[in-house]
Amino acid sequence: MKKIITIFITGFLAASVWASGGSEVNPSGNVNIAQNTAPAQPLRVGIMPDADSLPFMVASDYGYFDKAGVKVELVTFSNPQERDAAIQAGRLDASVSDLLAAAFFAAGGFDFKVTSLTDGRYGIVGSPKLGINSLAQLRGKRVALSVNTIIQYTVDAQLKAAGISMDEYEAVAVPRMPLRIEMVTEGQIEAASLPEPLLTAAVASGAALLSTTDSTGIDAGVLLFSKKVLDTRLPEVKSFYRAYSGAAQAINANPDLFRNYLVEKAGFPEDIKDAYKFSVYRQPVLPQEAQITAVLDWLRARNLLDADLKPGDLVDSRAVNDL
Numbered sequence: 340m341k342k343i344i345t346i347f348i349t350g351f352l353a354a355s356v357w358a359s360g361g362s363e364v365n366p367s368g369n370v371n372i373a374q375n376t377a378p379a380q381p382l383r384v385g386i387m388p389d390a391d392s393l394p395f396m397v398a399s400d401y402g403y404f405d406k407a408g409v410k411v412e413l414v415t416f417s418n419p420q421e422r423d424a425a426i427q428a429g430r431l432d433a434s435v436s437d438l439l440a441a442a443f444f445a446a447g448g449f450d451f452k453v454t455s456l457t458d459g460r461y462g463i464v465g466s467p468k469l470g471i472n473s474l475a476q477l478r479g480k481r482v483a484l485s486v487n488t489i490i491q492y493t494v495d496a497q498l499k500a501a502g503i504s505m506d507e508y509e510a511v512a513v514p515r516m517p518l519r520i521e522m523v524t525e526g527q528i529e530a531a532s533l534p535e536p537l538l539t540a541a542v543a544s545g546a547a548l549l550s551t552t553d554s555t556g557i558d559a560g561v562l563l564f565s566k567k568v569l570d571t572r573l574p575e576v577k578s579f580y581r582a583y584s585g586a587a588q589a590i591n592a593n594p595d596l597f598r599n600y601l602v603e604k605a606g607f608p609e610d611i612k613d614a615y616k617f618s619v620y621r622q623p624v625l626p627q628e629a630q631i632t633a634v635l636d637w638l639r640a641r642n643l644l645d646a647d648l649k650p651g652d653l654v655d656s657r658a659v660n661d662l
Contacts, residue, residue, distance in 0.1 A: 381410035385434035391459035398586035446646035464546035468526030587620035
């Protein structure tokens with residue numbers, strides 16, 4: 340079973356590759372952050388060039404981790420396969436990920452636990468050339484996505500909220516996200532699902548925004564930490580989260596200060612800089628049990644998981660308790 344789970348995890352479909360560069364943003368760091376003596380070895384944290392990871396980048400670049408007294412090395416991955424392979428090989432202490440991956444890790448016997456939600460955004464866009472401007476129009480229609488991934492889960496959840504079941508639309512596997520944008524804007528397919536920042540890029544190209552996970556209350560992005568690290572380095576992990584919280588507050592307080600940063604450091608496309616709607620980053624908190632149950636139920640309904648997992652098997656609350 341562990342071998343099957345490992346193969347499935349490493350087969351997660353790729354995201355797009357973004358470059359990174361410098362930044363001119365210099366936001367205020369007036370946030371109370373508890374001090375902690377940093378260890379010789381940094382916490383190695385895997386991130387992706389997306390909305391979920393933005394506060395971690397800001398915390399690193401603008402000294403929040405330093406103020407908290409914790410050493411952190413951010414390791415950027417361009418696709419989920421590389422990230423998950425690094426987790427399995429023991430090269431990361433933590434990683435931005437999602438609840439589906441957390442379930443597969445738990446089923447496969449890997450010791451990574453969900454320690455908090457992250458605040459990214461996934462959405463569905465409709466083809467302007469085909470006149471698709473509402474979720475209700477997608478019954479019996481095609482949606483470009485990456486199958487058996489967090490993308491498909493969010494599509495099913497958003498369509499379910501609109502009264503459309505998972506067998507009432509046609510999921511079309513289109514692994515390359517830029518191709519999804521091209522297909523939906525050119526009228527080659529009725530709709531497509533994308534994460535930020537490509538969701539905003541699709542809208543900027545003329546696609547109609549039909550739904551987003553934050554507008555429908557769907558949480559799926561999470562941060563995973565190794566249980567070994569939680570057991571042996573918990574004070575550092577708490578300091579890490581205090582720094583994250585400080586950076587998140589800075590973004591929330593004045594997101595426009597970070598528009599240049601999106602392009603110059605976070606690698607977002609230049610043409611979406613002004614149109615991008617920043618996520619509102621919450622204080623670190625675990626996902627609600629109902630959200631985890633929904634993911635586990637979905638995996639079983641899709642015949643992707645047969646392990647008898649419960650929500651408590653996926654989470655560890657120690658990192659965010661009493662922050």
